[in-house]
């Protein structure tokens with residue numbers, strides 16, 4: 001396989017053709033708002049022009065088309081991430097909603113005093129607040145991975161942080177979040 005062709009990938013993103021202050025845009029805030037490639041812009045345009053309707057609720061043609069497209073996308077995503085079944089793919093609006101969903105459903109049902117959640121000092125507050133609430137409610141302990149002087153995660157004491165623990169879940173949201181739940 002050839003090396004990553006950055007110029008080719010860049011051409012998929014119209015926004016990256018823009019110039020700001022006389023320079024091509026280099027966009028580094030993807031954790032906040034991801035830029036959309038042409039394939040996504042085209043699909044969204046097609047959707048809004050042709051079959052924008054409520055999914056799973058309407059019995060008219062365009063609602064059924066919207067539902068079919070919605071579920072086809074779920075199956076495609078499942079294949080992409082190698083999920084065993086499309087129903088494992090849950091759509092949410094953003095990372096904050098995803099974390100809260102896990103914290104308020106799985107974590108609240110499964111974690112109790114004696115369990116610990118390992119976070120890092122790099123977390124966005126979207127990945128801190130739900131765990132503080134859980135810690136206060138359930139007596140779950142929060143453990144923290146520190147940052148080195150050159151702003152990297154200091155994993156030198158990871159073994160200590162996980163000492164005596166069984167890792168029950170490792171959660172990774174690309175570009176955003178790393179959590180370990182230990183018991």
Ligand SMILES: Cc1ncc(COP(=O)(O)O)c(C=O)c1O
Nearest residue numbers: 031032094095096097124126176
């Ligand atoms: C690093 C990081 N993590 C998490 C979030 C929260 O993501 P969302 O806006 O998808 O809830 C943001 C949003 O700016 C972020 O920049």
